[in-house]
Amino acid sequence: MVQTLESPATTALDDIPVRFRWRALLSLLRPRHWIKGAPVLVAPLVTAPVAAAGHAAPLGLTLAAFLAASSTVYVLNDLRDRDADRLHPVKRLRALPSGRVTVRAATLLLVVLAGITAALLTLLPLVVAGVVGAYVAVNVWYSLALKHQPLVDVSVVAAGFVLRALAGTVAAGLPVRPFLLICVYCACVALSLGKRRHELAMVGDAHRSALSAYSVPFLDHVVVVNLVVALAGYVAFLWGLASPYGAVATVVTFPFATFTIYRYLQMVMVDRSGGDPVVDLVRDGPMRAGAGLWAAALAAVLIASAL
Incomplete structure (x- = not known):
């Protein structure tokens, strides 16, 4: 009982x-x-x-x-x-x-x-x-x-991250960057759908009623679409920042950004992971390395531009 x-x-x-x-x-x-x-x-x-x-x-x-x-x-x-x-x-x-x-x-x-x-x-x-x-x-x-x-659920979750980025931008007295918000939104939709895919594949739709409207092939396609748009938004955001910082940051970090995306897709579609994106980031070695190098490269460009 x-x-x-x-x-x-x-x-x-x-x-x-x-x-x-x-x-x-x-x-x-x-x-x-x-x-x-x-x-x-x-x-x-x-x-x-x-x-x-x-x-x-x-x-x-x-x-x-x-x-x-x-x-x-x-x-x-x-x-x-x-x-x-x-x-x-x-x-x-x-x-x-x-x-x-x-x-x-x-x-x-x-x-x-x-x-x-x-x-x-x-x-x-x-x-x-x-x-x-x-x-x-x-x-x-x-x-x-x-x-x-269905779909509204993941959109709301992603909107929560957009509101975080928006609040931080406004609190720092900075202008709102639409491409950054688009990037955050699409990336978070992809992560949320990856989590739904994991649940659907592992336990079916009994745990979450919205899962009955999804299928694994459908989720695979939508995850990829959102990650592509997120990557495009990321490039457009960085490229639009003050030159030469924006252009340099785009070129230097792009390989790490794409590798992190590839590894996430591999984990979700091949390794059947993705149930908890936070755990995936912390525990998976290649994911951790890719994200870490991405952050380090971006930080290096930031520091160099501030000197």
Whole structure:
């Protein structure tokens, strides 16, 4: 029988040491996924590193607001999806579906996180606070309904990353770069669809209702299309920056960008990976090397241009 708060079986929580209960509770915040807040800093740093460095305080507050907001959304999702997650071979091990955290404790954590997010919003410029607020509103809507709509679900997830990049750009006082936002959007749609492909291939459509509208061949095609557009947007964004920095950055980083894309496609379509893009990036050696060299090359050009 699955253990829930309403079941007497949850008394087994009393046998879990307090430190492990706290660890399970904190896991609901998904600290491993805080790396997804990177667009807040990366977008302005790549666009204009000197200007971004001069806005460290508002950028730090913006990042903190997004981290708190994303953790709030994660807890809300886990609360709503705990029954469905028990059907997933990996997600069933999470703190709520496994019974290591009670619904009551997770709800209290949700309220605290929502309060922290609201407090941080009051410290941000009005426009930036509006972007973060839009992120929260869209993701709550996603949790309640949009996650069940095919293609809309991945579009909303990608929009969350676009809002991060947009907020960071505005917080640094920089002009919005449309090609950068297009690149971020398409890349994140591809990663989200890669995750859907992995779920469809591994566990079928029982875990997520939107999966019934997908097929593996369809997802393969759409992932490739979005990665091609993302790469084109990346090149157009860099090329449009101040010369010679933009042109040099484009030429130097292009091979690493394409290799990272190729490796991701290989992992998804050949190795049947892609279930967690963050884990793929951290654990896969070739992916880590490609992304690391890409970042190093871009940083080298940034530093050289600032000297």
